[in-house]
Amino acid sequence: MDHSPENDDNVDDSNFDQFSEFLMFDEWPDEFHHDHPAISQSQSQSQPTLNNPVTYATDEIGGSSSHLGGHNTGENVQSGQERREVRERVAFKIKSEIEILDDGFKWRKYGKKMVKNSPNPRNYYRCSVDGCPVKKRVERDREDPMYVITTYEGVHNHQSSF
DNA sequence: CGTATTTGACCAGCGC
């Protein structure tokens, strides 16, 4: 994969500049807070152009997780008791030309899929660090190719490269 | 040589 020979690495603060517009979520992992000062900063102040159809997606774990709930043999677990899963889903909408924005973690692409709702493929990334159940899903906006929807799932068990 | 990336196939869940 060879993209622009520049602004790919050592983008530094310039990279965060693209985070001008993004979405919010219900809960944010404490670790992320520490790793992303730029994000917490924007969080405090609403974006002037936030009027966009920012479709923030905060998925609740105890909601329609039937895809996993039905998997249980009906033995133990969830009889009205919901517990915190390790899968927190946080979706961001970032204005970026590239989807390979380096957020301080090493991601290894493990799959690409074509979604019906989008003419663009969806990329699946996973943290290269062992013990990191964190997964990332990157997808281009259906009508705004200059926007990318980045969905983070899980929390890192290690410190970021920063 | 090692790691990261690629594409395809397979599987699972849900809907109809």
Next chain:
DNA sequence: GCGCTGGTCAAATACG
């Protein structure tokens, strides 16, 4: 019961 979509893994390949 069949079909569809989404998601993940695996093997092969490319590149550093």
